[in-house]
Amino acid sequence: MSGTACEPERFVDTIEMGEVTITRVVEWQGAIAPAEEVFLGTTAQTWQRNRNWLEPHFWDARSTSFKAYMQTWVLRSEGRTILVDTGVGNGKERPSMPPWSHLETDFLDRLAAAGVAPEEVDVVVNTHVHADHVGWNTQLVDGRWVPTFPNARYLIPRADFEYWNPLNGHAKHGSLGGINAAVGNQYMFEDSLLPVHEHGRAVLWEDSHPIDRNLVLESAPGHTPGSAVLALDSGGERALFVGDLLHTPVQLLEPDAEACLSEDVPAAIRQRRRMLERAADTSALVLPAHLPGPGAAEVRRNGGAFAIQRWAPFSPVG
């Protein structure tokens, strides 16, 4: 492991890959819940065994909690500005998720620190539809939810858009502390998806969707029916924005450990293995949605599992 994991935490980091600049803008950071409850197939011992490198970024020994960032990846590619995932958002009513209800963060100031004004954003990617990935799709203006990025096309997986549409009902699968995914995402469709659709900004895609010569969205259903991976291939360099296919580096050691709120657990596990094998075999940088600290890593195969090859060498912005 390189030294990145030991440096102070930052909110805006950047790295170049081929012709694409990647900048990380953190919205929120914190402990979510006891890790062995969040990740099916792990025990308290799984986390204890690895505490020497899971602390301080990925796990809190005192509370045994899994730690996560909410964040947006800002890509500059072929002259356009592309946001990957939009965090929790401000002012959202999430009755069953108190830590994310009525947030008031300075996320838009952090975006500005990364050189991004909302009207300059060309494309917004939601890797999947969960309340912590679509929040800044919209903001409250004069009592109405409107697109935060008024000139952007929002690329939303059709399968997720339809799955979460209350008119279609919703199958309730995983749960955490008695909260299932449908309850945890209450009001999300109405406040973060529908306004984008009604303003004519939503592009509902399926199977795969090229963004430009460097970037393509690929379907990877499991965590949600529309979960996607954004693949970057530019100047011989590769990266995979994997959304919630990987939440914690413990899933490298234990690829079958799945987040409890995944809609189709066996499919989510298959997609993670497939993605990690591809990343290892093609030296692609893996950029999960929520990884704190170093934020991204190259991985290698290790028997039937995986290991960190090296953390991403991000540089601070400004």
Ligand SMILES: [Zn+2]
């Ligand atoms: Zn998430």
